[in-house]
Amino acid sequence: MLSPERLIDIKDKLTGFDLGVVVAYGLIIPRKIINLFPMGIINLHPSLLPKYRGAAPIQWALLNGEEETGVSIIYLTEELDAGDIIIQEKVKILPEDNAETLSSRLSVIGANVLAKAVELIENNNVRPVPQNSLGIPSYAPKIEPQMGRIDWNTGARDIVNKVRALSLWPGAYFYSKGIKVNMLEAEVSPINGEAGKVIDIGDNGILVGSRDGSVWIKKIRPENRKIMSGLDFANGYRIKIGDPISDG
Amino acid sequence: MSGLAIRIYGDPVLRQKALPIKNIDRRVRRLAKYMEEAMDKANGVGLAAPQVGVSERIIVVKVKSPIVLVNPVITYMEGEDLAEEGCLSLPNVVGDVGRATRVVVKGLDLNEREIEVEAKNLLARAFQHEIDHLDGILFIDRAVSIRRVEESSD
Ligand SMILES: [Zn+2]
Numbered sequence: 001m002l003s004p005e006r007l008i009d010i011k012d013k014l015t016g017f018d019l020g021v022v023v024a025y026g027l028i029i030p031r032k033i034i035n036l037f038p039m040g041i042i043n044l045h046p047s048l049l050p051k052y053r054g055a056a057p058i059q060w061a062l063l064n065g066e067e068e069t070g071v072s073i074i075y076l077t078e079e080l081d082a083g084d085i086i087i088q089e090k091v092k093i094l095p096e097d098n099a100e101t102l103s104s105r106l107s108v109i110g111a112n113v114l115a116k117a118v119e120l121i122e123n124n125n126v127r128p129v130p131q132n133s134l135g136i137p138s139y140a141p142k143i144e145p146q147m148g149r150i151d152w153n154t155g156a157r158d159i160v161n162k163v164r165a166l167s168l169w170p171g172a173y174f175y176s177k178g179i180k181v182n183m184l185e186a187e188v189s190p191i192n193g194e195a196g197k198v199i200d201i202g203d204n205g206i207l208v209g210s211r212d213g214s215v216w217i218k219k220i221r222p223e224n225r226k227i228m229s230g231l232d233f234a235n236g237y238r239i240k241i242g243d244p245i246s247d248g
Numbered sequence: 249m250s251g252l253a254i255r256i257y258g259d260p261v262l263r264q265k266a267l268p269i270k271n272i273d274r275r276v277r278r279l280a281k282y283m284e285e286a287m288d289k290a291n292g293v294g295l296a297a298p299q300v301g302v303s304e305r306i307i308v309v310k311v312k313s314p315i316v317l318v319n320p321v322i323t324y325m326e327g328e329d330l331a332e333e334g335c336l337s338l339p340n341v342v343g344d345v346g347r348a349t350r351v352v353v354k355g356l357d358l359n360e361r362e363i364e365v366e367a368k369n370l371l372a373r374a375f376q377h378e379i380d381h382l383d384g385i386l387f388i389d390r391a392v393s394i395r396r397v398e399e400s401s402d
Contacts, residue, residue: 190341190395191341193258199258240260241258
């Protein structure tokens with residue numbers, strides 16, 4: 001790994017290669033550097049470009065409840081994630097996926113697709129596809145920590161998608177009795193209930209109302225404590241049916 | 249008895265274990281009457297006292313004619329059938345619940361006489377559903393594929 005400010009400093013070390021490969025870099029690479037590689041630099045991006053250009057494509061695909069994403073190998077250009085596509089592969093997003101499981105699947109698939117791309121380049125078989133021929137780009141900006149705060153006045157599906165999308169960092173959370181509680185696993189229920197209110201407590205966890213449907217809180221971690229089930233949390237923290245789940 | 253609005257899921261009373269009724273007095277008879285009215289008004293086929301906020305063991309069911317049972321107990325069950333079920337305390341959702349197709353239920357009538365009812369099919373299902381309520385059990389606990397239905401206009 002090279003830190004960004006040093007890329008120019010090490011320019012001399014980057015000469016003598018045919019092809020550059022960049023994975024998960026996230027910053028713009030100057031033309032000066034790109035030009036050092038006679039065959040260009042290629043880049044792996046975990047989305048179906050031109051969708052989800054930017055720093056957090058996996059998270060945004062989950063936040064938006066996508067059922068499919070993928071990996072794209074593109075030529076690196078000065079504009080971020082905008083280069084022509086060498087090869088692209090679709091990947092299903094499963095309902096039980098979160099950022100962790102989806103990232104690890106995409107990285108395994110990504111490695112294979114990357115190897116295929118290198119082979120295509122070696123054999124001079126690349127037919128680069130301009131991204132604008134595939135649709136209008138969308139963006140996946142970097143995740144900010146405050147995005148993890150749960151708003152119970154949104155829909156149950158959106159809340160659960162947030163839990164899935166932010167599982168690696170910063171986590172989806174709410175405050176209960178002054179404690180920050182990270183939601184690790186949640187499930188949508190079609191049953192309506194008052195937003196933010198505890199509707200039910202059982203083996204399945206804690207059911208909390210939202211603007212549309214409700215959310216089973218199945219697994220949580222109170223800050224600086226161990227992971228526990230929703231039911232254990234309800235028992236240990238004296239949460240009762242009818243209570244608001246979060247403070248204020 | 250102005251508190252006889254039907255309690256909706258999210259009300260803690262629906263998860264409490266209801267207490268046995270010791271004396272069938274005027275209060276209990278009046279409760280039964282109000283429950284029957286509330287059930288009819290909502291077009292239900294059964295209602296349990298916790299659903300009107302009273303955590304006591306009394307149910308009404310009505311498939312053809314109304315039956316009131318105090319301290320009901322299922323003494324025999326047979327067969328199994330999976331069918332769609334709903335609940336007045338959970339408006340706009342249904343689910344498929346496996347229930348015995350034939351049951352025998354024992355309990356007291358409003359004159360404190362012990363009675364035994366043999367029920368089949370829908371009536372058997374209604375008894376099982378209402379008696380579950382007395383133990384804080386809701387059909388969604390036993391249901392598969394819980395889903396929304398459109399709000400009815402009547
Ligand atoms: Zn019911």
